[in-house]
Amino acid sequence: MDSxxxxxxxxxxxxxxxxxxTGFAYLTxxxxxxxxxxxxxxxxxxxxxxxxxxxxxxxxxxxxxxxxTPAEAxxxxxxxxxxxxxxxxxxxxxVIPWGRDxxxxxxxxxxxxxxxxxxxxxxxxxxxxxxxGIVLAGWSSNNKYALLGGLRSSAQxxxxxxxxxxxxxxxxxLADSMRMVDIVEAQHPWWFVVIQPVGTAIFLxxxxxxxxxxxxxxxxxxQELTAGYHTEYSGMKFALFFMAEYAKMIVISSIAATLFxxxxxxxxxxxxxxxxxxxLFIKIVILLFGMIWLRATFxxxxxxxxxxxxxxxxLPLALAVTFITALGIxxxxxxxxxxxxxxxxxxxxxxxxxxxxxxxxxRA
Amino acid sequence: MTNLVLFLVLAVVAVVTALGxxxxxxxxxxxxxxxxxxxxxxxFYILLEAPFIAMTxxxxxxxxxxxxxLFVIMLLGAERLPGTEPLPWQRPLAIFLALVLAVxxxxxxxxxxxxxxxxxxxxxxxxxxxxxxxxxxxxxxxxFEVTSVLLLVAMVGAIVLTKKEKGGRx
Amino acid sequence: xxxxxxxxxxxxGLWTTFRxxxxxxxxxxxxxxxxxxxxxxRGRHVLKRYENGLERCIGCALCAAACPADAIxxxxxxxxxxxxxxxxxxxxxxxxxxxxxxxxxxxxxxxxPTEAIVLEDDYELSFTDRRSAIYPKEMLLEPVGPExxxxxxxxxxxxxxxAVPEMEDPKD
Amino acid sequence: MVPVxxxxxxxxxxxxxxxxxxxxxxNALIIFMSVELMLNSANLVFVAFARLFEGLAGQVFVxxxxxxxxxxxxxxLALIVAIFRSKRSVDVDQMSSLKG
Numbered sequence: 001m002d003s004x005x006x007x008x009x010x011x012x013x014x015x016x017x018x019x020x021x022t023g024f025a026y027l028t029x030x031x032x033x034x035x036x037x038x039x040x041x042x043x044x045x046x047x048x049x050x051x052x053x054x055x056x057x058x059x060x061x062x063x064x065x066x067x068x069t070p071a072e073a074x075x076x077x078x079x080x081x082x083x084x085x086x087x088x089x090x091x092x093x094x095v096i097p098w099g100r101d102x103x104x105x106x107x108x109x110x111x112x113x114x115x116x117x118x119x120x121x122x123x124x125x126x127x128x129x130x131x132x133g134i135v136l137a138g139w140s141s142n143n144k145y146a147l148l149g150g151l152r153s154s155a156q157x158x159x160x161x162x163x164x165x166x167x168x169x170x171x172x173x174l175a176d177s178m179r180m181v182d183i184v185e186a187q188h189p190w191w192f193v194v195i196q197p198v199g200t201a202i203f204l205x206x207x208x209x210x211x212x213x214x215x216x217x218x219x220x221x222x223q224e225l226t227a228g229y230h231t232e233y234s235g236m237k238f239a240l241f242f243m244a245e246y247a248k249m250i251v252i253s254s255i256a257a258t259l260f261x262x263x264x265x266x267x268x269x270x271x272x273x274x275x276x277x278x279x280l281f282i283k284i285v286i287l288l289f290g291m292i293w294l295r296a297t298f299x300x301x302x303x304x305x306x307x308x309x310x311x312x313x314x315l316p317l318a319l320a321v322t323f324i325t326a327l328g329i330x331x332x333x334x335x336x337x338x339x340x341x342x343x344x345x346x347x348x349x350x351x352x353x354x355x356x357x358x359x360x361x362x363r364a
Numbered sequence: 365m366t367n368l369v370l371f372l373v374l375a376v377v378a379v380v381t382a383l384g385x386x387x388x389x390x391x392x393x394x395x396x397x398x399x400x401x402x403x404x405x406x407x408f409y410i411l412l413e414a415p416f417i418a419m420t421x422x423x424x425x426x427x428x429x430x431x432x433x434l435f436v437i438m439l440l441g442a443e444r445l446p447g448t449e450p451l452p453w454q455r456p457l458a459i460f461l462a463l464v465l466a467v468x469x470x471x472x473x474x475x476x477x478x479x480x481x482x483x484x485x486x487x488x489x490x491x492x493x494x495x496x497x498x499x500x501x502x503x504x505x506x507x508f509e510v511t512s513v514l515l516l517v518a519m520v521g522a523i524v525l526t527k528k529e530k531g532g533r534x
Numbered sequence: 535x536x537x538x539x540x541x542x543x544x545x546x547g548l549w550t551t552f553r554x555x556x557x558x559x560x561x562x563x564x565x566x567x568x569x570x571x572x573x574x575x576r577g578r579h580v581l582k583r584y585e586n587g588l589e590r591c592i593g594c595a596l597c598a599a600a601c602p603a604d605a606i607x608x609x610x611x612x613x614x615x616x617x618x619x620x621x622x623x624x625x626x627x628x629x630x631x632x633x634x635x636x637x638x639x640x641x642x643x644x645x646x647p648t649e650a651i652v653l654e655d656d657y658e659l660s661f662t663d664r665r666s667a668i669y670p671k672e673m674l675l676e677p678v679g680p681e682x683x684x685x686x687x688x689x690x691x692x693x694x695x696x697a698v699p700e701m702e703d704p705k706d
Numbered sequence: 707m708v709p710v711x712x713x714x715x716x717x718x719x720x721x722x723x724x725x726x727x728x729x730x731x732x733n734a735l736i737i738f739m740s741v742e743l744m745l746n747s748a749n750l751v752f753v754a755f756a757r758l759f760e761g762l763a764g765q766v767f768v769x770x771x772x773x774x775x776x777x778x779x780x781x782x783l784a785l786i787v788a789i790f791r792s793k794r795s796v797d798v799d800q801m802s803s804l805k806g
Contacts, residue, residue: 040554040560077396118415129422350540379720385736386730391736398742402746411708412754440790459726465721495762511770511774
């Protein structure tokens with residue numbers, strides 16, 4: 001462990017955190033502009049050219065706002081909860097490879113902060129920690145709505161974590177490794193989204209629930225829970241929750257891009273390794289736009305339906321997809337995987353549709 | 365040397381968090397101290413070149429089990445319940461027994477030198493997911509399957525226990 | 535294929551929102567670009583004048599009586615031929631509207647016998663304190679036209695004896 | 707390198723704290739947490755010895771212990787919830803009757 005290596009780590013972590021925080025700020029702007037365009041508006045365009053200074057203005061506003069702490073709140077945990085929420089969102093990004101090794105100042109530099117041989121497990125472990133911040137925020141506010149919102153969202157996150165974890169499995173099986181770089185390199189001719197489209201769909205849906213985004217934004221259901229677990233938060237503490245949500249969006253999009261959409265792979269990346277980060281960035285932006293687009297399109301799902309969907313639809317389908325992937329690998333017939341899993345996916349869709357129609361019929 | 369310092373610091377954290385769990389009045393704080401304790405144990409696993417076990421530790425203990433604990437505490441509102449007085453002879457006896465256990469362990473460790481020995485440098489793929497997976501699905505296949513049955517039984521048991529036996533259903 | 539039906543429905547929703555991204559935005563860039571108000575829009579009140587510059591308001595306080603929010607305060611004084619503000623005997627020496635109370639219902643407009651008070655197009659009403667929400671007569675009164683004289687006017691005696699002018703059939 | 711004795715000693719200390727928790731506290735939830743702490747200290751020794759003897763059996767065993775712990779927690783917490791419903795308490799001293 002020489003000091004140059006440590007210096008390299010420090011620099012890479014600093015760059016990563018800087019990129020995530022800037023990305024968070026501009027993601028809020030991107031979301032507002034994109035939502036506005038979908039709703040045939042223009043969106044924030046006053047602060048700076050094209051509204052590019054809007055995040056700065058928002059940040060300044062939040063810094064100077066008064067911070068309130070409820071009198072009956074648990075002061076320690078109330079202060080700790082936003083921090084506990086932000087940290088996992090930031091350290092989650094450590095295992096994402098941004099490209100092949102490049103030579104910089106005569107050193108071989110790998111473009112990921114940590115190249116673990118259990119990278120996928122690391123993601124699962126850290127994302128399971130993220131529940132704490134929300135539970136603690138809800139509990140420590142000493143507010144009924146906040147507690148309900150916190151409990152709801154943690155139940156939701158735990159439930160969808162199972163489907164999320166199972167959605168990792170096809171990628172692990174196909175790449176025969178838990179190391180993120182190996183998973184990316186294994187997608188050389190075909191991205192995993194082609195081989196396992198249903199697994200990708202499950203991953204993306206579970207991801208939405210995991211980061212509490214619409215149409216799964218139950219914990220923040222304004223109409224029912226007056227904004228849920230962060231009801232009592234204001235000023236910088238609120239900003240931290242906000243930051244956690246958006247940083248998590250970025251990170252989870254980059255994970256999805258890495259696991260299923262070929263990560264940093266793209267035309268010409270073999271000759272110019274510096275294209276890798278660019279490709280990954282483009283894929284992340286497209287996935288983020290997808291999240292925003294879904295938010296603009298679909299209404300929020302009722303809470304019991306949400307849990308039923310997670311446990312009764314997504315989890316069995318994820319199990320089936322895992323089984324199908326293993327089967328295709330054992331039989332050495334990779335073409336079998338997309339065919340069978342698409343059939344399973346369509347079967348699930350049809351069954352859900354039928355169940356819903358029957359329910360509607362029974363009510364009428 | 366770095367490793368020793370790291371070990372000592374983490375050991376202090378582990379013991380302090382365990383004591384915090386033992387002594388805190390509020391059950392939520394106890395649960396949080398235990399989460400910290402599990403996290404330090406996970407770091408120990410990484411130091412012992414068991415990254416797979418370390419990540420599983422965080423996912424299962426911190427991510428699932430302790431969240432479940434917090435859930436139950438918050439649902440029941442059991443964080444600060446008025447406790448009854450323990451039996452008068454129980455507390456000294458408990459401390460005495462714990463001391464006996466500690467002395468026993470210390471005797472076995474230092475007097476008998478039962479498990480002296482330093483770590484050799486490990487093989488590069490020691491503790492890798494592949495190695496553990498191969499082991500799990502070959503030599504330990506039967507225990508693995510039994511565990512899955514156990515989990516199923518636990519799941520059914522938990523559901524049966526918490527289901528409300530109210531009238532009105534059929 | 536009926537199996538695909540739910541997926542197609544979801545896709546149609548997505549297509550709708552995606553298509554709307556390429557429509558022309560309906561946004562007006564407000565302070566620079568103002569949207570014209572509708573003909574019957576009820577904005578801030580204006581006190582009208584006759585063509586010769588005399589005020590229509592005769593201080594009868596019917597608007598204040600009609601006001602459901604009690605936002606209008608009127609105080610009347612006597613006209614003289616040397617110092618004439620409006621036709622007839624009396625004029626409003628004080629006319630105040632409190633825009634923190636006004637609900638822009640337009641009842642004052644209906645109650646006015648001389649059509650002196652009209653709710654017009656101005657909607658840019660914002661105040662930084664409560665006092666400035668009360669608009670006095672000078673701010674409400676319409677500016678004097680190019681060929682008219684400002685009030686008070688000196689008028690020949692016996693010309694403006696009727697306070698309420700002969701009105702046409704009320705059209706709207 | 708840290709000798710394996712240190713790990714065993716640490717684990718013994720954690721185990722004793724867990725025992726104390728079970729014996730001293732009256733809150734069933736905290737007793738439960740103490741049991742988890744004891745399981746964890748045992749796991750630590752397993753992993754330490756697995757490292758010492760270069761065998762993976764210890765790590766695999768830890769894996770099984772975690773599974774059993776998860777099952778135990780699910781059932782145990784369900785029991786606590788059921789008891790709380792009938793007694794409005796999680797104090798172990800009040801769970802003295804065989805019938806709920």
